[in-house]
Amino acid sequence: MRNSYTYSIIALLFFCFLLGVGTAYSQTGTQIIRGRITDKDSKIGLPGAAIVLLDNSPEMKGTVTDTDGYFKLANVPLGKHSIRVSYIGYQELVIPTIVVNAGKEVVLALELETSIITMTEVVVNANSKDGSVNEMATVSARTFSLEETERYAGSRQDPARMASNFAGVQGSDDSRNDIVIRGNSPAGVLYRLEDVNIPNPNHFAIAGTTGGPVSILNNKVLGTSDFMTGAFPAEYGNSLAGVFDLKMRNGNNTTHEFTGQFGILGTELAAEGPISRKNRSSYLATYRYSTLRMFQAIGINIGTTAVPNYQDASFKLNFPVSKKSNFSVFGIGGTSKVDIIVSKFTEPPTDLYGDIDRDQYFRSNMGVAGASFSHTFNASTFAKVSLSASHSKSWAFHDLVFRYVDNTDLVPCLGYTFTQGITSLAGYVTHKLSARHTLNAGLFADRYQFNFIDSVLNENTNAFENRFDYRGNSYLLQPYVQSKYRITENLTLNSGLHSQWFLLNNSFSLEPRLGMKWKFSPRKAFSAGYGLHSQMQPTYIYFYHIPGTNANALHNKNLGFTRSHHFVLSYDHSLSRQVRVKAEAYYQSLFKVPVSIVPSSFSLLNQGSTFERFFPDTLTNAGTGENYGIELTLEKFFNNHYFFMLTGSLFESTYKGSDGVKRNTDFNGNFALNLLGGTEYTVKNKTFTLGGKLTWAGGRRHSPVDEIATQKANDVVIIDELRNTLQFPNYFRADIRLGFKLNSKRLTHEIALDLVNLFNIKNMLSVTYVPDRLNPEAGYLRQEYQLGFLPLFYYKIDF
Template sequence: MKSFCVLTAVVISATTLLGQDTAGVGTLNGIVTDSSRNPVAGARVCVESTARCAVTGEKGAFRITEVRSGNYRLEVIAAGQLPIFSEAVSVRAGLEGSVEVSLPDLGTVKQTVTVSDSAFTAQEEVKTSNFLVQRYEIFKAAGAQQDVSRYIQTLPGVATGTEDFRNDLIVRGGSPLENLFLVDNVEIPNINNFANFAAAGGTTSILDADLIRDVTFLTGGFPAPFINRTSSVLQIAQREGSREAFSGRVSLGSAGVGLILEGPLRKDRGSWVFSGKRSFLDAFTKDIGLGGVPVNYNFNTKALYDLSPRDRVWLVNFTGVDSIRLGATDTQREADPDRDPELDLLDIRYEGWRTATGVNWQRLFGTRGVGLLGLSHSEASVSQSFKDLLKFGLSAASVPELIAATPILFRENSREGETTIKYDLTGYLPLVEKIQVGGSFKTFRIRYNTEQPFGQDSPYSAIQNVNPFFLRQNLLAYQTGAYLQSTRNLTPRLNLTWGGRFDHYQVIEKSRFSPRLGLSYRLTEKLSLRSSYGIYYQQPLFLVIETFPQNRGLNPIRANHYVAGVSYALRPTVRFTFEAYQKDYSNYPASTQFPSFSLANAGDTFAVADLLLPYTSGGRGRVRGVEFFLEKRFRERWYGQTNVAFSRTRHAGLDGILRPGTYDYPVIFNLVGGYQINSKWDLSTRFVYLSGKPYTPFDENLSSQQNRGVFDLNRVNGMRAPDYLRLDVRVDRTFTVRGKPLLLFVGVQNATDRRNIAQAAWDRQRNEVRFNRQLGIFPLIGLDWKL
């Protein structure tokens, strides 16, 4: 709390510098392209309801200056064509906005049209379960903390994990390990701070939301180009830097202090943008009540250059560095009923970094197609240790002496590296209409130095100290993949996408073919029926495969997707969808020691050791559900989306008994929206409801005898926590300071202060069950100022 008081004082001090409050004007930079991604030259672009216009140059670029702050549609008139209208774009005083307008096939346009949501949401080969998220939704959303993953948690069928401070994506009952992350055509294993090799989430994203252009999220039945994941695909496109002039901005908020710099490259041939952020709580305190304070640095870079009108290259890098210490200290703490007392019995130390760099070359082949060659490398390092100060019954004069005397229970000093080269070609042929073909080659260089010398006190085992291991492994492995896909109109109303991909997983010596199929039928101009089917495979984690020799015999996890639904465009900016789906899992890693445990029920944890067990591919599962979704894009001052999902998730281990999965949330409801009161004030809010999460109760007699949590295996996931509810609110105020715009925002997370249950735990100090609670009411404040 001390840190937030200091931050509040900093922000209040900054506001005393405010000068005259004016609405001001901004600038719009943009590019107009056709359906084949070729630049459209000579097109007239006007800001609707104003006299501000510009004509696109040879590269399709335009610049419109002195636009009053507000929300506008752009009217685009290409030579010899009727007008096309874009979605609403936001203009902020003193800032240069960036927008890319992709026009439909102009030859098919017979009347003045508005480019509606369906034109922007997904490519025609994506038939179902697709969502497009704009930058402003992430940047200004209440409760999202400008974190792309936290905003995605509000989309249909997506649930939060065990803890509010984690940003795991649980998609349609699937484990967080089943999601694919792509940023500007670069695959990143984990886009978050404080990540490990046995999870796909973390605490906050390493990506700067202000550099994001838009996000495409696919939750089922996705097409053949996407590799090695069984639940979802998160595609993030970053914006360009300014092609006009050098500029910068600073930000201050809960995520830390940040700086963005950007500018042109060689006379409008390209641009660059750089973002750097650092947490700052350690500047005010060395302990936030957890035995330490998190420290993290994040860096994002993008440079783009047009080699010719048909050739474009871009380079991106994303880097996160973080460290934290948690556990006991000599400091006397005030009584806090919401603090986990287990921390006073532990010593946990973590240091890590992850980075990904990619270079891409895009080549346009006239109107016939486009090729994309990508080369990328990602690397991650984790160094962590875990000590239990109670387990060995040691005593010492001080906590530091006790920590020094206590043996390490789990230690890791490991690194994973992945290099990928891939090529994707999209062509337009007379008979096939659209054909996509591509392939990839991945090499993995991995160094594991991990040990659990005393074994683990697994809650699934009545016996302590199970599964000791010492893993010293240098591994060189590879994966290859290729796909072919065709999309065509069978009739004027019926569109078919069919294809498949082939993947070879060298480390487990398995190959798999995955067919994909999608259909869409347009009943009217606004109403369409959609369906998709596919088989999806995913290799188990390398760390799981290498920890125990028998795990080398694991098969790729398999998931069959069946999706059908309807999409209805009520208005150009309003869309309603309904979908029903089923996912059938097989070959999921299942514990050979604990017959009720499947890896499908894990993945949203910092406790890596909980997942490192001997496995066989005997797990299976099934998820069924329906989703209702209504969204309105930013126009007429407000935007929002609401959704409700009903589902049933069941998984079985080697005992073959289908039980509620750990991520079985029968009902999920979200309501998210924002309202622009005027050019100075914005309001946003979010409400989320989740049915209570399943959990396994403890065998209290056995747990009390051993003073540790031991599950009652007759009631695996047989209990449910109370329902989860949360309300978040945020208010934005724009000022002008010395002629520059300053955005100040204030928010409250969990405004009702509801004490949601995180999980059941065994309190070893009192030798009884304890229910850990989620974060209560939590204030957020920050600012963003252009230099």
Template sequence: MKQIGTTVLFLLFLFTSAFSQNFNQTVRGVITDQDSKQPIEGATITIAGSNPLKVIVTDKDGSFRFDNMPIGRIILHVSNVGYEKIILPNIVVNSGKETVLNINMQEAVAQLEGIVLTFDKNKGQPLNDMALVSGRSISPEQTNRYAGGFNDPSRILSNFAGVTSSQDGSNDIIVRGNSPKYIQWRLEGMQITNPNHFSDQSAVGGSISALNNNLLATSDFYTGAFSAEYGDVLSGVYDVKLRQGNNEKFESTFGLGVLGTELTFEGPFKKGYKGSFLVNYRYSTISLISNLGLAEGINGALNFQDAAFKVVLPTKQAGLFSFFGLAGLSNFLFKDVSPALWQTPGSRVVPNKIGEDYDKGSHLANLGMNHTLTINKNSHINTGLSFSSEGIDDNVFENFKTSTSESNQLNFNGRLRRSTYRGEITYNNKLSSKLKLQVGSKYALLDYNFNQSMFRDSTNVRSTLVNFNENISTIRNFISFRYRFNEKLTTVFGVQNMNVLLNNKSTIEPRFSLNWELSKTSALSAGFGKHSTMESIHHYFTQVKSSDGSNIEPNKDLDLLKAHHFVLGYEKRFSQNMMVKLEAYYQDLYDLPVANSKENIFATINEGLDFQYLDLVNKGSGKNYGVELTVERFFNKNFYYLVNASVYNSTYKALDGIERNTRFNGNYLVNVLFGKDFPKLGKTQNKTISFNSRAFFGGGKKIIPLLRGADGNLAVQPANNRFYDYSKAYENNIQDIYQLTMSVSYKINKPRATHEIFLNIENVTNNRARLTEFYDPGELGAVGYMKQGGVFPNLMYRVYF
């Protein structure tokens, strides 16, 4: 570790002493029409507050450029005749990296003299103009600035209203009480795998995201009543965008942190060509230290590596091509693991068992191509192709001890492979300044190869849980219209059509939303949508024994699970930087797959790490409803704050007709975030210190408690494999959760390099709330607990040059 620290100090000295003191940088970009994607010539860009005032006009390619801009933060005003004015605040200008912007302008409905229309894209509105409710944009600066983000795009989501996680160290995303497995991840507009390392066999969770905020552009996140283009999703959509590489000069970023060591390259292919590349590679720092011989025998080290890229290739006649990719490898070996540290699949209680070793490996890969072809000044076609793959290998070894020896044997063995091929095409046409049409079709071929086996109960007879190699095809079609009655009232209406070719199941899903600006500072929004999604693939191919002893597949005809989403929201802007938003929602879930027995309370929406292989029927129901309040002071004058609170309920019914909490029903959550920058420090005013903090309060997940007698004492029966009291399933959680996270960063701008040091301390108070309980004869009272992750410092250094 001392050698690593010396290397960092040497790099810091090298870059801080090699250049003269001249802290300027270029700010440039391209402005295009939001609907047609055509460049806008003659748009005026003004840097607010500059003295003398800096103003420039875009050329025929829609390009603009400001050279020799001083470092710090600037505000851009963009205007053009016939378009709504845009204000882009808090654009960060660093000395070590050019600031390159891609700005879309919306054509104005009313083009009357004296009307001033303002649209502020960096104040939380989603980039997708078809999304009017339950959505927001997330900038790269926020993923970098918010305490607790770990530079991780997954963890940033739990800062917002209605979103939480399990607090066990995983990256799962629980939206409005829905299972995290119903989140849809998208990269560059294409659906992808769960992008987390160490994901479980349900394809959710994981501890570290393979996505890196150093590569991100502003992205959109949606929590309900999705627009018609989003199908096969029930919970939330995270539409992640990668930024374009610099197409004029070569730039690099090096980062060294507790979690990972990374290197990023970007630049043009040749001078004068607008194409660019962006490539990032990251390697687990613990693995790197171990490989250098500086650490030996680390039990349970999380080893991972990942890479991502984006290549942009514009042409004169054939349109714009872009290629992107995201891949990752991860593994660990935990010796003597217990459920308090990591939940293992297929655990069982048998005599003489003293522990388990957990060997886990996983991979993910996503490759894609997007093509945008302009047809005329009002229409264009987007085409996308992608391939996704993920694999998970789980091996759980049981350790036994007798009076004369110790031994271990393989119990649970799982090998999961998923490959998906996707193709889609979308036609966009701005029929007029008021009406926009979007119509598209998406095809997916999903190929699965699953094999799982384990010992049953206390026997040493290996039982195959599942073994199949199958594929499923789906076709989704949609049509959507956005109609703007005037500058105050906008509506979006459309239809999504989902088709599962395995069993010929299909849906017609209407969607509708509106945004009504009641005044210059307030707006009302409302939305409705029918939504559906497929269940996890193993359910369709589950084999169960019939009354005559033969194996049958009763779930081949399993239907889609569905929901009606209703959303009503009100937003009040007290100033350009201060906003209050109130949103209420109701989700009516129906056709939920549940166990085909009144004695079994299983529903797929509660499925955890261990898969269930049961006869299912689409006769379950559920409901999620709640109210979310957000008070946000956007970053201005070097500080911001964000306070949000959610009160919600999430319940379901199986065949017994009893309404129960879902396991993800936390009932409430509160986030309080605050941050302050101290810029222009030092003799040359080239240093900035930033402080950020986050306090979280919320209810824990509901649990199935251990069996207890009337006196409250434990009443489990290990010999009969009876541990949990299903009559009290999901009635309560064990403890509510609170967590305080603080971070500080120090930035130094040099003429040709920018250095940043980040320190993020998770769970400063080391609060260890109990999350779940399990039978552990080695603990006092024979009860063990999985607890909230403890204090964790994450230190990182980055240099941009």
């Protein structure tokens, strides 16, 4: 990869030169902020709402919404601004740090919450990042936006990597964007898009995981979304760790706009605009292709033949049917492949990811397409229904490489194809019983279609053994009901009940949820939350059969849900409009965790964060786990040219397998600390940014290796009774982000350079088994390190 870094820097200097030349033709300009203001519950447009631009100019700019709640604020100077939205009978809303560029109009979709006190002057409620778009969430929830995925150093424009900066979240694996929340497996994270649950939205995805090296999600289509880390509301189920509730924004319904981007992580095109200006319908679409694959295609040597090849796309079509109804169609999808070929080398390579004794071919793809219809019946009742279909597939084939003096033989040793499709029907109704009381009820109905097949070569018998051979279907049903009751203007009680039923084995759960928020002073709030949560197992686990047994002998088919009690206490103090401090304490008790019937240290709580599948023997829901800790956030939102965020957590994460011994989980790093910030200055039409991030976290737990058993099994075998008694050194990484933006007439040029792992720290990743068949006496265990210094750049143009 080193040559690619050189090309990155050369390209960066070239684009900087072009932009510098372009400044002679630049000018200071203005742009438009437009959007719609609606009621938070009924989604009905609010006519006559006042929108005021908050800046230091002597002339205050403002406007009001039309009869359908739409507004247009023209001639807004380029740069960062805040706006205030007010409407009689509703809580006032302040939106900070709106980025206004020449190349794109700013389109906002804002919701106001009813004030339960009737008066002409409403309560000011600054829109900080605390809280969530979902009004039923009272603890462990935070909104995030497109800007944050681009502003935070080292985030790579990836929502998951951006979220690793938040308190209670670990993201200390450079090769993947798995997020470890409060010591839980990343497999416990739920992804939701446009109100439907979706499979792992990452390239090179492995069954049973929710992460990957490159995200399929394109931040250019995302609107303001929610990220939750515990005790989430009743509408969220089948998750133990956290929730990404992602919303896609609507395209601009008045003006066609385009974006082109070239960077190391991908070359992209995006377009949006009106389908019908009269009906306010719009389109939004993006496409991305792997830049490294493009380099290889034109003959540029990037330092390895194992070039990741991927592409993805996303879209949303929005059609307002009437003043009260809306229809939309949306989708995301991506394909990825990589081939690691060692047979072409005369000597086994030592600097290549993957095993050195085999050729490996890997493919994966994922896609979701859906449609939704929403309708406002009246000022009190709103309903939405969505229908979607998703598909995910991973495929691999391995050839063992035997090198001789005159030739090289290839012997097939592994092949599998895991395919899963889900057809989903989701819907809910929200009814405002009064200004104080809102009721919401809904249902998620998923039909799963499975096709799993896997065979592996037994080198002792020289015969293939079948581990999976299943085709079938089943259903997962999740009804829920939840309520928000505002006892006073400053005291809110949320309650709900979630149910989950998996028809494959009739697993069933009934899960109460409860949350309370008390704002006991204008700047201070106390919150508490409780939830009982359940999650089905990674679906392929149900259909594993021990090699040599009947394919219909599904040893784990009757596994029940893993269950968990969440308790959270939270204190939030706004030191000023721009600075806040937040502390949370939590306790999580996990039970009915799958462990092996034969006494051992195995637990499913340790799985879900690698590129490897796992093949457990017969399992039973007899394991337990425990997570507890404290978290602290000190944050200054962007103001006066700078922002910063300090997050820290101290935690314990333990479990018991079927042997009854209490151990550290794989994810028990004990602490995580993030410090990030940045500054931004604008000189006429040119903006310069500088950002940085420091991450310090406890090393991952690992286990002593049983060397004799490892050589016999041709794979790493640990000493079971000593599982997780070792720990890798603490993880440390420093990132720097440099950015430059130029606004010219109807164009915005932007170039950014992320210097990831600036000091080239060698952080430990894992211990792997890499036998050398030419030299059996050589060491066969290798310490794998995380990525070293990695410069990433992109150039983007909006027009």
